Amino acid sequence: MSFQTDLFASVQGNRQSGLHLLDAFRPRMGKRYAAQRNMDAGPGNHRAVSRLSPFIRRRLVTEQETVIAAVRAHGPEEASKFIEEVFWRSYFKGWLERRPSVWAAYCTGLEQDLAQSRSDERRWASVEAAETGATGIACFDFWAQELVETGYLHNHARMWFASIWIFTLRLPWRIGADFFLRHLIDGDPAANTLGWRWVAGLHTRGKAYEAKAWNIEKFSGGRFTPTESGLASNVASLVAEEPGGLPRPGPLRPVRTATPGTTTALLITEEDCQSEEFDLSAFDIRACATLAGSPLRSSRPVGRAVAEFERTALEDAAARVGRPADALDAANGADLAGWAVSIGVKQVVTPYIPEGPLRDWLHPHLAALDANGIAFCELRRDWDSAVWPHATASFFKVKDRIPEILEATGVSK
Secondary structure, X not given: OOOOOOHHXXXXXXXXXXXXXXXXXXXXXXXXXXXXXXXXXXXXXXXXXXXXXXXXXXXXXXXXXXXXXXXXXXXXXXXXXXXXXXXXXXXXXXXXXXXXXXXXXXHHHHHHHHHHHHOOHHHHHHHHHHHHOOOOOHHHHHHHHHHXXXXXXXXXXXXXXXXXXXXXXXXXXXXXXXXXXXXXXXXXXXXXXXXXXXXXXXXXXXXXXXXXXXXXXXXXXXXXXXXXXXXXXXXOOOHHHOOOOOOOOOOOOOOOOOOOOOEXXXXXXXXXOXXXXXXXXXXXXXXXXXXXXXXXXXXXXXXXXXXXXXXXHHHHHHHHHOXXXXXXXXXXXXXXXXXXXXXXXXXXXXXXXXXXXXXHHXXXXXXXXXHOOOEEEEEOOHHHHHHHHHOOOOHHHHHOOHHHHHHHOOOOO
């Protein structure tokens, strides 16, 4: 089957494309979004949702300007459902920032799951069938192929898919999360990992998500009509896998403040492709580099669409800064400290890099920078500083603070 009519088969990662989508979806951010957002109309027909997620994930379009557009077009009450969906991504990022051990446990557990599954021929055949869309469950197989070919799945389809993977096919949830992260253009370590944990009953402890045949039929517009007998029922959460429960939230990791007037190298990653939004005028910027890191998402092959979107996003981000940029590749031996030493700077400045593969890659490079007397300084957005302190438990603790956060970040002015 072909999905080439879908936007995500050919979308380019640049700010102009993101702003075009933002402007086009503005009229639908109110009551129409609330009424239709759960409908998965299929490839080429995803018009009930904004499709902004690949751009927001890289901050080619920011959460703040997206919410501003919704508030100005519809007001905070009418656009509340759309605004909450934007906040879910910020909440997940803040939640993981305060519990980095959950990311570390995911990475360790994934390698164990892969090793154990590969050692069992029947189990690995089941994983391969799931990833290639050959399980015999029509809706699931369609979504697997849609994901691989387009780099996108509707959020409701992601929930159904994860539930069937975990509870019907009884496959390790981390391998499923890895499958998503390898192929989703909007794949985000926090939102993806915690979304799968939520379906498995590990995030909201003991409350797993059950994919139901009637729900799939209704919200796919009748495109799929699975039978109840073909799907697991009365699903049980996987809390037994984590008998110790969730770690308590810790403080946010402090950032090292950049020193004005110091010779500086600007580093741009896909974690934030709008460096120009920060006030860089105080820094003596001598050089700029982009750091590609999408292949770090997994030890298994990452989808070409993911890498291509990152490439165009980084090129666009560097062009908007207005400086020539060296292209560093984290997956192919990039020497961050060596680059900084070669241009003779005393600090590297970059928008904040949160928990995830790129942060993991950075750890030994930070030590090398320190050894050469070069400070690694991060710029954290006011939006994150306003949301993340409240990401201590369930989403509702953030949801209750939305009016306060909108006021603090200037959205409601």
